[in-house]
Amino acid sequence: GDSVTQMEGPVTLSEEAFLTINCTYTATGYPSLFWYVQYPGEGLQLLLKATKADDKGSNKGFEATYRKETTSFHLEKGSVQVSDSAVYFCALSGLGSTGFQKLVFGTGTRLLVSP
Amino acid sequence: GAGVSQSPRYKVAKRGQDVALRCDPISGHVSLFWYQQALGQGPEFLTYFQNEAQLDKSGLPSDRFFAERPEGSVSTLKIQRTQQEDSAVYLCASSPESGRNQPQHFGDGTRLSIL
Numbered sequence: 001g002d003s004v005t006q007m008e009g010p011v012t013l014s015e016e017a018f019l020t021i022n023c024t025y026t027a028t029g030y031p032s033l034f035w036y037v038q039y040p041g042e043g044l045q046l047l048l049k050a051t052k053a054d055d056k057g058s059n060k061g062f063e064a065t066y067r068k069e070t071t072s073f074h075l076e077k078g079s080v081q082v083s084d085s086a087v088y089f090c091a092l093s094g095l096g097s098t099g100f101q102k103l104v105f106g107t108g109t110r111l112l113v114s115p
Numbered sequence: 116g117a118g119v120s121q122s123p124r125y126k127v128a129k130r131g132q133d134v135a136l137r138c139d140p141i142s143g144h145v146s147l148f149w150y151q152q153a154l155g156q157g158p159e160f161l162t163y164f165q166n167e168a169q170l171d172k173s174g175l176p177s178d179r180f181f182a183e184r185p186e187g188s189v190s191t192l193k194i195q196r197t198q199q200e201d202s203a204v205y206l207c208a209s210s211p212e213s214g215r216n217q218p219q220h221f222g223d224g225t226r227l228s229i230l
Contacts, residue, residue: 004157032216043119043206043223044158051216089157093216100170102148103208103219105157 002027002094006106013113019077021109023090031092033066033073038087085113119222121207127228128197136192136225140209147190148219149182150206158206202229
């Protein structure tokens with residue numbers, strides 16, 4: 001079945017450092033790919049998405065490119081801030097049993113940014 | 116606000132009790148999803164509604180779990196005879212349609228603790 005693998009955390013960085021969180025996936029067909037972020041005590045928020053190969057999703061300085069050849073969707077940011085501290089989830093839209101699109105999530109990567 | 120609303124935010128129950136968790140999706144959203152998020156894990160799909168029709172319940176862990184959306188808006192997830200392994204955060208999400216490119220909008224979740 002469909003699955004998503006993320007690098008384990010926590011990822012600990014100093015402010016203004018470069019961030020990469022790795023994500024690879026296994027899927028049948030052509031899923032859309034998403035990054036969601038979960039701040040402490042809050043629900044999941046969509047950060048960015050890409051719907052087809054070579055698409056780049058971007059938002060709030062974060063970027064990720066849909067790489068079909070390597071089945072990857074790595075999240076990057078050039079300069080992190082303390083306020084970016086959160087848990088980041090990579091997800092794909094996979095087919096449910098009746099053809100609808102359900103999300104399949106990775107286990108999440110906690111990011112801790114210190115001043 | 117106009118987001119997905121879940122209640123209660125926290126629920127503590129004794130093993131063997133029944134619980135009911137409520138989800139108010141974004142107005143007009145056709146699709147509604149329930150996910151279960153265990154501690155330190157990514158959300159896992161439970162069930163999906165398109166309007167009032169429950170099109171997939173393949174993720175429900177046992178027949179003690181039951182979900183409904185009788186009028187195609189508010190949904191309730193019910194767990195009967197709760198057990199300790201039911202302790203988790205239950206997330207509700209909605210989207211305008213069920214297409215692969217439709218991002219799901221999540222509520223803040225209900226944290227369920229079974230004693």
